[in-house]
Amino acid sequence: MLFDTLHPFIGGFLEDSSKLSLPFEKRTAWLIAAVMILLIIGSLVGKLLERSSEERLNSAIVRSFNQRIRSWWLMCAILIAGLVIGRTGTVVLFGMIGFWALREFITMTPTRRGDHRALFWVLVVFTPLQFLLVGLNDERQMFKVLLPIIAALFVPMRIALANDEKRFLERSAKILIGILICVYALSFAPALLYLQIVDSTGQLWNADSTLSANKGLLFFFVLITQLNDVMQFGWGKLIGRNLIADRINTSRTSEGVIAAAASSALLGALFCWVTPFLFWQAAIIAVVISLTGFAGGLTMSAIKRDRGVKDFGTLLQGHAGILDRIDSLCFAAPVFYLLTEFFFTS
Amino acid sequence: MQLTSRLLVAAAKLISGYTVRWKHAMPDTCQRIYFANHTSHLDGLVLWAGLPPHLREITRPVAAKDYWEKGWMRRHVASAFNALLIDRREVKVHQSPVDLMIREMDDKYSLIIFPEGSRNAKEEMNKFKSGLYYLAKKRPDLELVPVYLDNMNRILPRGEVLPVPLLSNITIGAPIWLEQGESKQQFLDRARQSIIRLRDDEE
Numbered sequence: 325m326l327f328d329t330l331h332p333f334i335g336g337f338l339e340d341s342s343k344l345s346l347p348f349e350k351r352t353a354w355l356i357a358a359v360m361i362l363l364i365i366g367s368l369v370g371k372l373l374e375r376s377s378e379e380r381l382n383s384a385i386v387r388s389f390n391q392r393i394r395s396w397w398l399m400c401a402i403l404i405a406g407l408v409i410g411r412t413g414t415v416v417l418f419g420m421i422g423f424w425a426l427r428e429f430i431t432m433t434p435t436r437r438g439d440h441r442a443l444f445w446v447l448v449v450f451t452p453l454q455f456l457l458v459g460l461n462d463e464r465q466m467f468k469v470l471l472p473i474i475a476a477l478f479v480p481m482r483i484a485l486a487n488d489e490k491r492f493l494e495r496s497a498k499i500l501i502g503i504l505i506c507v508y509a510l511s512f513a514p515a516l517l518y519l520q521i522v523d524s525t526g527q528l529w530n531a532d533s534t535l536s537a538n539k540g541l542l543f544f545f546v547l548i549t550q551l552n553d554v555m556q557f558g559w560g561k562l563i564g565r566n567l568i569a570d571r572i573n574t575s576r577t578s579e580g581v582i583a584a585a586a587s588s589a590l591l592g593a594l595f596c597w598v599t600p601f602l603f604w605q606a607a608i609i610a611v612v613i614s615l616t617g618f619a620g621g622l623t624m625s626a627i628k629r630d631r632g633v634k635d636f637g638t639l640l641q642g643h644a645g646i647l648d649r650i651d652s653l654c655f656a657a658p659v660f661y662l663l664t665e666f667f668f669t670s
Numbered sequence: 671m672q673l674t675s676r677l678l679v680a681a682a683k684l685i686s687g688y689t690v691r692w693k694h695a696m697p698d699t700c701q702r703i704y705f706a707n708h709t710s711h712l713d714g715l716v717l718w719a720g721l722p723p724h725l726r727e728i729t730r731p732v733a734a735k736d737y738w739e740k741g742w743m744r745r746h747v748a749s750a751f752n753a754l755l756i757d758r759r760e761v762k763v764h765q766s767p768v769d770l771m772i773r774e775m776d777d778k779y780s781l782i783i784f785p786e787g788s789r790n791a792k793e794e795m796n797k798f799k800s801g802l803y804y805l806a807k808k809r810p811d812l813e814l815v816p817v818y819l820d821n822m823n824r825i826l827p828r829g830e831v832l833p834v835p836l837l838s839n840i841t842i843g844a845p846i847w848l849e850q851g852e853s854k855q856q857f858l859d860r861a862r863q864s865i866i867r868l869r870d871d872e873e
Contacts, residue, residue, distance in 0.1 A: 427687060431837040437791075437827055443834040 352407070352540035355598045359400060359547060366393045385561065392554060395649050403546060407539045411517045412459055414542070418514040419455035425506040425647045425654075426451060432631050433498045438488030442479050446499060450475045451507050458511050461518045471508040476500055505623075506647065509654040512661040516542045519661075521600050522670045529600040529668070540598040545613065545660050547595070549653050552588045552614045553621070559583035573625040581618050588614040600668055609663060613656045620655030624648075674750035679726075682719035686712060686825050687837035690720040693868065694844035695815060697722050701780050702813045702845070704729070705802055707795050707865055708784035709823035711737070712833065717782050717817060718751050720840045730754045731782040732771060754781065768804045775809075785861065791828050795865065798858040806848040806857065813845035816861065818868035841868045 370390040406414035430443060450471060457467035480496040517538045521529040530537035560580025568576050592610025593603040601609060624647065682688070706717055714731035721729055735755040738748040748755060754774050756767045771781060783805075785798035806814060820839040826832075846864055848857055 427835060427837055430834075431821065431824075435824065440824075440827060440830055440834060441832075443836075444832050447835055448832075 351598045352537075352543060355540060355543055355547070355595065356400075356404060359543075363393065363396055363400060366396070388557075396550065399546070399550070399649070403543060407543070411514075411539075414517060414539070415455055415459040415514040418510060419452065421646060421650065422455065422507045422510045423447070423451050425510070425650060426502055428645070428647045429502040429506050430499070432628075432633060433502065435498070436488060436490065436495060438486035439483055439495055439499065441486060442482040442499060445482060446475070446479065446503055450503065454507055454511050455514070458515050458518070467511060467515065471503055475503055479503075501627075505620075505651075505654050509658050510650065512657040513542065513545065513653065516545065516661055516664065519665060519669055521664065521668050523600040523668070524602055524605065526670070528670075537600075541600070541664070544595055544598050545656070546653065548588055548592055548610050548613045549617050549656050551591060552584055552610075552617050553652055555584040555587050556580050556614075556618060556621070559587070569622065569626075572629055573622060576618065576622060576625075581615075584618075585611050585614040609660065612663065613660055616656040616659045617652030620652040623655065624651035674746065675726075678715065678747065678750055679719040682712070682716050685833045685835050686716050686822065687835065688716055688720050688840050689837075690840045690842065692842050693871070695842050697725055698813075699725065699728060700813060701775065701777070701809075701811070702729075702815050703802070703805055704780065704782045704815045704817050704842070705785050705861065705865075706782070706817035706819050707869075708786045708789050709791070709819070710789060710826045710828070712826045713784065713789075713819055713822055714753070714782055715747075715751060716822065716838065717819060717840060725780070726751075728778055729780045729782060730774070732756055732767075732784075734758050768801050768808065771801075771805065772808055785858070789828050791823070795862060798862050800854060800858065802861055803848070803854045803857050810848060814847060814861065815845045816843040816864040816868060817841065818843070818865050820869070841871075843868045 370386070370393050373386045374390065402417055406417045409417075426447060430447070435443060454467060454470055457470055460466075479499050480492075483492065483496055483499075519538060521538065521541070523529045557575060557580070560575055560577045563583065564575075564577030564580045566578050567574065568578055568581070588610040589607040592606040592608075592613075596603040596606035599606055704717060706713060714733055718726060718729060718731050730752045731754070733748060733753045733755055735757045736759065738744050738753060738755055754771065756770065771783075775781060783802065785802045786796040787799045790796050802814065805812065818839075818841045820841070821836060822838055825834055825836050825838060843864060846861060852860075
């Protein structure tokens with residue numbers, strides 16, 4: 325009985341490990357190679373900028389650029405490691421990222437003594453359970469309802485049990501927004517690996533190696549989100565005039581967002597060979613990723629401004645500030661997943 | 671024992687996600703008294719785990735006997751981080767906690783103490799107990815190092831058993847000494863202020 329329930333989980337793992345000699349498809353390998361080359365170029369450019377930055381360039385921008393490149397290397401390494409370990413490994417990795425992000429989020433948010441046990445449930449029970457459900461990949465897709473229904477009702481109840489009514493609604497909302505963004509939304513990214521994708525002609529996409537092909541799709545998604553972050557920043561600095569919400573964020577401009585969406589469309593079409601999408605479909609989806617990514621960054625900025633911190637990294641010195649890096653990913657993941665599921669599964 | 675201490679350090683890191691900052695202070699093997707604010711049962715363990723390994727070996731948290739001698743598990747844990755257990759209820763005349771600490775320190779060990787006495791549930795720190803003063807008076811060579819532990823009260827507050835794994839900060843400040851002619855109260859207030867300053871700097 326137990327084995328039956330766990331079977332897809334373990335089965336997926338075995339299936340993957342038996343293909344360890346070629347853990348992902350050739351196309352994915354090409355994509356990874358392309359990203360590596362981009363990163364090497366980026367690192368070299370960063371080094372050059374660092375040397376010549378004394379007068380002409382704003383050293384703060386150069387530093388932020390170099391920081392980004394560094395965290396990219398890390399993210400890329402994590403993704404590749406995840407892809408090699410297999411589906412289950414990727415789910416576990418994303419689970420750890422979500423756990424850490426939620427930790428940062430709650431640490432930054434003031435809670436009261438009465439929230440202690442609700443927080444325990446959220447961090448120690450619901451977060452791992454969510455990723456376990458993604459990995460179990462059951463027919464009813466319980467991972468889609470666990471947090472927005474069960475946890476969303478449970479958390480306020482648990483706070484009420486603690487017998488402290490002060491700012492009750494506000495406290496419940498803070499915790500729920502935390503789980504929604506850091507855990508629920510993020511979990512849609514590894515869930516991509518479990519979709520049975522058909523391409524636009526209605527044929528099963530990569531029928532022989534759906535598993536490893538989906539890894540390429542996940543890589544494509546993360547790549548576009550991250551590149552779009554940088555392009556929004558870069559285009560905003562180059563041609564940005566009008567700030568979208570100047571009290572929330574002082575670097576996001578409408579010109580930057582539009583230019584980044586256009587460049588993302590180009591990149592999406594350029595990399596369409598790793599996805600089940602035709603080039604124009606890939607372009608449209610890249611635009612959607614770009615806009616949802618922007619929404620994530622802006623929303624996170626609002627939360628940070630409300631709490632009076634600049635980024636989650638400086639909140640606790642020495643921590644990387646994972647939430648700063650994945651805010652756009654969190655917002656784009658569910659939308660990308662649902663679009664793919666709606667149009668590209670049978 | 672070695673294994674238990676390693677596990678303890680890993681558990682402390684996982685549960686409290688601490689980062690350590692040495693501010694105007696450096697790790698050193700000279701004999702020290704680390705004194706910190708006290709809000710959680712985890713305080714002693716986390717501060718001890720946050721020290722570099724070679725200092726961990728020669729640093730002993732001072733803890734309450736009545737809590738840490740209850741049950742096999744706690745006793746084992748206490749001996750794994752080499753805790754110095756002090757009886758809070760029965761203070762004998764020739765066996766005062768300060769004398770005991772000085773004897774146990776010998777010329778090798780450093781100590782971690784919480785001068786507030788017991789864990790504090792309020793925002794502000796409690797007044798310090800006088801032990802720190804007598805330690806400083808009897809052993810003027812000791813470096814008294816203030817430490818501010820941030821967020822521990824949210825990770826495991828008073829009266830809770832299960833910790834919530836949030837993130838915390840350990841800030842270690844510049845040592846202080848008992849000044850010439852300083853009264854007990856002046857000294858204890860100054861020591862308390864040195865922790866408050868670490869806290870306020872941080873924010």
